[in-house]
Amino acid sequence: MTEKQDKILSSALELFANEGFNATSTNQIAKKAGVSEGLIFKHFKNKKGLLDALYVQVEGKLGAGFTQIIFETDPKKVLKITIESPFMIPHEDYDFWRLQFKLKWESDYYNPEKMQPLIDKLAWAFEELNYETPEMEAKLLEQMIETIMVAILRQGKESQLAYKDFLLKKYEL
Amino acid sequence: MTEKQDKILSSALELFANEGFNATSTNQIAKKAGVSEGLIFKHFKNKKGLLDALYVQVEGKLGAGFTQIIFETDPKKVLKITIESPFMIPHEDYDFWRLQFKLKWESDYYNPEKMQPLIDKLAWAFEELNYETPEMEAKLLEQMIETIMVAILRQGKESQLAYKDFLLKKYEL
């Protein structure tokens, strides 16, 4: 990945995440990246190719975020890390996640199974802690985490801090 | 509101909700509505005017959905109705709600205070039921309901039915 390729991708990410895919023109991306418009098509074939390249990156980040939780062996810690995870996202990754959630509404890219590894681990944790319906509890917590992430991306971490404490207390962590 | 104005709006709603605002052309809308393209601009000034008109309708539906909950005096019933509400949405209203959630990601239309009346009523209900932190419980339930609605809009009611029972049991309803 050359310097200019990287600049094109990061510019596209910023614009797609904040303005939307269709609302962003390749001309805008080229200007922001400081390259000629043609270069975008040399490297990424077409506009959708840009989105595809970004999507691979987003999926990578998602997987990386999971690993810590997946390899944790203490069920209480699994829940704790999960609840705290939305608050650990560095600010420079916000565009990544904004794009991820926006893509949820673009049918081509929506894939609910992406979260399955996390849900499975949470279900295991709830089972260890003798909850009655661990799968349901897992799905519920996963959905709540997702909702908190969305709220953080829109209103900032501070707006959701009380939630963290509330959830930690609710699950006796 | 004339018949053609109505046809234009309903066509725009369907297209905006499913294809997105920027991905929908005024030409498409006119064809779907069976009117000339010029008429759109006579009635709604510009493309954004269409979205504004739809937004008013969406806000109306939102308010209407609240009224039953707001006027309920039994706290347990307030929670029950709230939890059941996403499952009561008629299928023909799905486009409305899809647009509503899509607009959440457009800064111009995002207004988190819209849900406040519901949250206030839920907080009152939790207080009546002697929950420790009623405001927090209210926000949490509201967020869960929102998440369930999103899931229903994407995957259908059936996919979320188990949730309803789970939540009703959780709150002892």
Added chain:
DNA sequence: TATATTTGTAAGTGATTACTCACTTTTTAT
């Protein structure tokens, strides 16, 4: 050093975009 390949540009391309305008038809008010 010569040559092939990759990286990059700038000026295009036709298609599509939101929107306008001159005009006709229909409805409303007197």
Added chain:
DNA sequence: ATAAAAAGTGAGTAATCACTTACAAATATA
């Protein structure tokens, strides 16, 4: 019945769109 207003049309507009192409500069390979 008649005039004014509103509803509706359809061809046209400049601008913008994603994308191509011809060519130059830089880099890698021999």
